[in-house]
Amino acid sequence: MSARTMARLHREPTEHTTWCARDHRCGAAEHRSADLIADSVGGRAIVTRVRAGNVEYVEIRARIPLHRNEDRARWQLATTLRLMRDLITTVIGHTPAITRRGDRPAIERRFA
Numbered sequence: 001m002s003a004r005t006m007a008r009l010h011r012e013p014t015e016h017t018t019w020c021a022r023d024h025r026c027g028a029a030e031h032r033s034a035d036l037i038a039d040s041v042g043g044r045a046i047v048t049r050v051r052a053g054n055v056e057y058v059e060i061r062a063r064i065p066l067h068r069n070e071d072r073a074r075w076q077l078a079t080t081l082r083l084m085r086d087l088i089t090t091v092i093g094h095t096p097a098i099t100r101r102g103d104r105p106a107i108e109r110r111f112a
C-alpha cells in the first residue's frame with residue numbers, strides 16, 4: 001500500500017458530544033452513546049445513539065427467541081420485519097404509529 005492510500009483512510013477527529021459515552025465506544029469520527037436496553041419476555045433490544053460525521057441515527061440490535069416450529073418461526077420473522085418497518089416509519093415521523101391488526105392477514109394469522 002502506498003502512502004496515498006493511507007491518506008484517504010485518515011479521518012479528522014471530531015469533538016465528543018454531550019450524550020456520547022466518551023470512552024472506547026467512540027472512534028475518531030464516530031460517537032456512540034451508552035447502550036439503552038429493553039428486556040421483555042426472554043428477548044432483548046439494545047438501542048444506541050450514533051453520530052457519524054454530520055449524521056445522527058439510532059442503531060438497533062435485538063435478540064428475539066424464535067419458536068421451534070418452523071411455521072411459527074417464519075411468522076415471528078415476518079412480524080418482526082413488519083414491525084421494524086412500522087418502527088422506522090413512526091420514528092422518522094411519517095404516518096403509521098403501529099400497523100393495525102388485520103392489515104396483513106397472512107402475517108397476522110395466529111397459530112393454534
Ligand SMILES: [Zn+2]
Nearest residue numbers: 016020026031
Ligand atoms: Zn464521543
